[in-house]
Amino acid sequence: DSGVTQTPKHLITATGQRVTLRCSPRSGDLSVYWYQQSLDQGLQFLIQYYNGEERAKGNILERFSAQQFPDLHSELNLSSLELGDSALYFCASSATGTSGGYEQFFGPGTRLTVL
Amino acid sequence: AQTVTQSQPEMSVQEAETVTLSCTYDTSESDYYLFWYKQPPSRQMILVIRQEAYKQQNATENRFSVNFQKAAKSFSLKISDSQLGDAAMYFCAYLDKFNDMRFGAGTRLTVKP
Numbered sequence: 001d002s003g004v005t006q007t008p009k010h011l012i013t014a015t016g017q018r019v020t021l022r023c024s025p026r027s028g029d030l031s032v033y034w035y036q037q038s039l040d041q042g043l044q045f046l047i048q049y050y051n052g053e054e055r056a057k058g059n060i061l062e063r064f065s066a067q068q069f070p071d072l073h074s075e076l077n078l079s080s081l082e083l084g085d086s087a088l089y090f091c092a093s094s095a096t097g098t099s100g101g102y103e104q105f106f107g108p109g110t111r112l113t114v115l
Numbered sequence: 116a117q118t119v120t121q122s123q124p125e126m127s128v129q130e131a132e133t134v135t136l137s138c139t140y141d142t143s144e145s146d147y148y149l150f151w152y153k154q155p156p157s158r159q160m161i162l163v164i165r166q167e168a169y170k171q172q173n174a175t176e177n178r179f180s181v182n183f184q185k186a187a188k189s190f191s192l193k194i195s196d197s198q199l200g201d202a203a204m205y206f207c208a209y210l211d212k213f214n215d216m217r218f219g220a221g222t223r224l225t226v227k228p
Contacts, residue, residue: 002159031214037158042206042220056215088158094214103150104216106160 003027004107006091012113018079021110025072025093031055032074033104034066035090043090049074050096081114088112117142119209121219128197129227135182136192136222138207145169148210149183149190154221155203163205166190194224202226 003026013019025032034046045058049068060066063081068074078085088111092104118141128134140149151163166174166183173181178198182191194201207219 033216043160043218045216045218048214056213090160092160096214102214103148103162103165103210105162106152108159111158 002105002107004091004093004105006089006107006110008110009108010111010113012115013081014115015081015083017081017114018077019081019112021076021078021089021091021112023074023076023091023093023107025074025091026105028095029093029105030072030096031094031102032068032072033092033094034060034074034076035092037088037090037109038084039087046076078112083114086112086114117144117147117209117211117215117217119207119217119219121205121207121222123222124220125223125225127225127227128194128201130197130199132197133193133195134197134224136194136205136207136224138190138192138219140188140190140207140209140217142188142209142211144211146212149181150208150210151179151181151192152206152208152218153201153203154206155200160206164192197226199226199228 005024030051035043046060048056066076088109091107094102094104147168149166153161178195204221210216
C-alpha cells in the first residue's frame, strides 16, 4: 500500500458526460501528479500540483482540468468525454524539499470506461 | 526535453534465471535521479529501485540491481533468480531536480516456469 488513495476504482460513463476523479496523497506529501495510461501504453503525464498551485503541465487536454485543495487532496475533472478518454488514470504524490529527487508513489488508479 | 527509451517491448526469462532490461535516457543535466517501476497485472505502479546520478555505486535491492553508466546515459535493471511474481511491465523513469518525471514506454517481462 503506497498510502495514496484514489476514488472511485472504476467509472463507466457515456460520451459527452463529465466525471471527477479524486486523489488523496500520502500524509505530508505536498506534490500531486496525474497520469493517463491507455491500454498497453506508457504513462502520459497530465499535470502536477504543489501545495495548491499548478506546478507543471503535460499533455493535458483543454477538456480536462484539475485542482488541489487546502487539505491537499486533488481532483481531476474530465468533461465532454470521448471514447478515446477510456484509460487508467493514476494519481501520484511525492515529498518535496530543496534537495529534490523524491520518488513518486502511485495510487491504485481509476479505470474510466467511456461507452 | 529529457527522453527515456526502453528498446525492448517484451522480454522473457526462465524461472530462477537472470534477465536484464535496458533503458537509455537523454539529458543535458548532471543532477538527476533514475527509477525502475513495476506494474503487475493488478496495474498498481510499484517502485522497484532508485539511483542518484551523483552516486557511482550501483543501487541494489535484494534480487534487483542496476547497471548505471552515466557517460553512456544507460540505466539497466538486472533481475536475478527470477520468480513468477516478477512478471509485469517494467518502466524506467527519469526525474530531474525540479521533480519533472519522464517514463519510458515499458518492457513487458514474462517469466516461464
